[in-house]
Amino acid sequence: MKKILFCVFIIAFAGSCNRDFLDTKPLDRVPSEDAWKDGALAEAFITGIYTGLGQGGFDEQMLASLSDEALFTHPSRGINVVNEGTLNPSNIGWVNANYRWGKDAGNNDMYAKIRQANLALENLRTASFDDPPLNERLQGEAHFMRAFYYHQLVRYYGGVPLITRSYGLGEDYSVTRNTWQECVDFIIKECDSAIQQLKGKAMPQGRASELAAMALKSRMLLYAASDLHDIPTARSKSGLIGAYANPELLGYVSGDRKARWTAAKNAAKAVMDAASTLGYKMNLHAPVSAAEGKKNYISLAMGGGSKSGDVDKLAESEILFGRYWTNSKDEYAGMYVGLTNGPNGYHNWAGNTPVQQLVDDYEMMDGSKFDWNNPAHKAQPYNNRDPRFYASILYDGADWKPRDKISGNVDPANQIQTGKYDQGGGQFLAGLDTRNSSIENWNGSWTGYYMRKFIDPDPNIVDNTTRQTIPWPFFRYTEIVLNYIEACIELGEDLEALTWLNRIRYRAGMPAVNETGAALEQRYWNERRVELAFEEHRYHDCRRWMIAPETLGRKLRYIDVVGNLKPGATPPAPYKRDESRYNYIYTPLEVNAQENRKWDDKMYFRPIAQDEMNTNLKLIQNPGYN
Numbered sequence: 001m002k003k004i005l006f007c008v009f010i011i012a013f014a015g016s017c018n019r020d021f022l023d024t025k026p027l028d029r030v031p032s033e034d035a036w037k038d039g040a041l042a043e044a045f046i047t048g049i050y051t052g053l054g055q056g057g058f059d060e061q062m063l064a065s066l067s068d069e070a071l072f073t074h075p076s077r078g079i080n081v082v083n084e085g086t087l088n089p090s091n092i093g094w095v096n097a098n099y100r101w102g103k104d105a106g107n108n109d110m111y112a113k114i115r116q117a118n119l120a121l122e123n124l125r126t127a128s129f130d131d132p133p134l135n136e137r138l139q140g141e142a143h144f145m146r147a148f149y150y151h152q153l154v155r156y157y158g159g160v161p162l163i164t165r166s167y168g169l170g171e172d173y174s175v176t177r178n179t180w181q182e183c184v185d186f187i188i189k190e191c192d193s194a195i196q197q198l199k200g201k202a203m204p205q206g207r208a209s210e211l212a213a214m215a216l217k218s219r220m221l222l223y224a225a226s227d228l229h230d231i232p233t234a235r236s237k238s239g240l241i242g243a244y245a246n247p248e249l250l251g252y253v254s255g256d257r258k259a260r261w262t263a264a265k266n267a268a269k270a271v272m273d274a275a276s277t278l279g280y281k282m283n284l285h286a287p288v289s290a291a292e293g294k295k296n297y298i299s300l301a302m303g304g305g306s307k308s309g310d311v312d313k314l315a316e317s318e319i320l321f322g323r324y325w326t327n328s329k330d331e332y333a334g335m336y337v338g339l340t341n342g343p344n345g346y347h348n349w350a351g352n353t354p355v356q357q358l359v360d361d362y363e364m365m366d367g368s369k370f371d372w373n374n375p376a377h378k379a380q381p382y383n384n385r386d387p388r389f390y391a392s393i394l395y396d397g398a399d400w401k402p403r404d405k406i407s408g409n410v411d412p413a414n415q416i417q418t419g420k421y422d423q424g425g426g427q428f429l430a431g432l433d434t435r436n437s438s439i440e441n442w443n444g445s446w447t448g449y450y451m452r453k454f455i456d457p458d459p460n461i462v463d464n465t466t467r468q469t470i471p472w473p474f475f476r477y478t479e480i481v482l483n484y485i486e487a488c489i490e491l492g493e494d495l496e497a498l499t500w501l502n503r504i505r506y507r508a509g510m511p512a513v514n515e516t517g518a519a520l521e522q523r524y525w526n527e528r529r530v531e532l533a534f535e536e537h538r539y540h541d542c543r544r545w546m547i548a549p550e551t552l553g554r555k556l557r558y559i560d561v562v563g564n565l566k567p568g569a570t571p572p573a574p575y576k577r578d579e580s581r582y583n584y585i586y587t588p589l590e591v592n593a594q595e596n597r598k599w600d601d602k603m604y605f606r607p608i609a610q611d612e613m614n615t616n617l618k619l620i621q622n623p624g625y626n
Helices: 002-016 039-053 079-083 110-124 132-157 180-198 210-225 231-237 239-243 257-274 290-302 313-318 337-341 356-360 375-379 387-392 477-490 494-508 517-531 538-544 610-615
Strands: 070-072 319-323 352-354 420-424 427-430 472-476 557-565 582-590
Touching (some): 039 110, 039 132, 231 239, 313 319, 356 557, 472 477, 477 517, 494 517, 517 538
Parallel strands (some): 420 557
């Protein structure tokens, strides 16, 4: 009874107290109704929508490893599920947050961000802060971000539900998928709204701009015109798509393809004209030297983020929309791109390693194809190649950063070592960057190569301990030029296509090409492959061109490098590449131990996760996943 009476007394006392302190606002968050009364708070809300961009493409697992560009060295993380064709609605394998349909724990999936864009647009139209130019700019950014996230969804899934308002608690979320055409039309309309509202506005790095919206429009119209999304064409190339009961979810069931290619061409040309002062060295009329071509391409990859004296900062102008990082010590202070992808002989993780198929597709300096059946090519496969090869790939014998900063004086030559080298008496030394390395023997490349592109060459950047600030290029000027070239080829305008294709090649130090028709298309496909390597295009290009069975479905090829001592020669100590002492043998190998890749036509589109299907019974699954 005493305890009960005590509690009654406390309650009575509390009831008599002033309750004003209970009405104080929290200091660590802003009530939603206040966010739209203040321009700075409204801008902060819009800034939050950008978090759906994630790290750009600089994830530990890159999209390159879901294509014939690279192999992910650590295969137990869902990559195999995708590449071996075993993915299904209950096991979707690895999927990055920046194209995830839903159910992301960090609230960064696409529909979560689309909802935030919807909220922003609903509130900005009636916002009470008195700054019309800022309000218009913020609406333009919200339209762009909504278009970008929808473009991510349709590239992977085909037509998706178009949600243009914010739902509240207790509402019915069941909704059908919109058709491919409806989705494309919506994205283009959103781009046009963004273009109009951002027109003439100076935007900081990393924020949407008029040019960014124009670039997104160009890409979306290019995809819309492609074979995969023209259902009559897709049916002729895939029995699975031909048998699908809802082809309108995947592409245009009818219509004028020439008109679609013309729209793609015009959208690309509009960007080229508006950004003509931004493209990097696109006005050349003859090839630069091989050395300059390599420097040009490294500079493009650095995007102004490197302090290396060998990098031209003017190449920063190439990026139309990018993901940038600061030099501070917070979570946005750069990325460990070198750590996640660099050689294990530097104590890095060798994450996304180039495969032999990509290496083979870099042309010889004279523009001819590399051929293992050519004795000269086979004897020295890394000589006289397209300068972009040397700027993108680390191979056995390639010069790289000072190794002594992290591994001691074991390699004064600072060269990549991915082979095994004769020491005499039947003994062979494993290279420092192999899986038998004396430095670190578990994080080595299986393929015999490492990615160089996007890794800052600045020798002061010690990759396994230091973040770098190289921006990720969501859109760059050269992609738009390639879009224009592709549309011109499809429209039979070969001379115009050749003019621009050769300008890209001249910048890289490569000679002009002069093919026409189908041969020009093949040349363009390869040019796009090497120019945009590791930039998240190959995954989509092979699908939309419907060449994935012959490209993504290939078994992986690695390289085996052996250095045999010449008669009478003695091995250098420590080892360094020396053709006067060694005969080097290069053998491409087909290896399926890490991934036994295959192609199934269901892989043209991703499956909708079973959780989503169970939550929304109106959804229709993509072909091959029922």
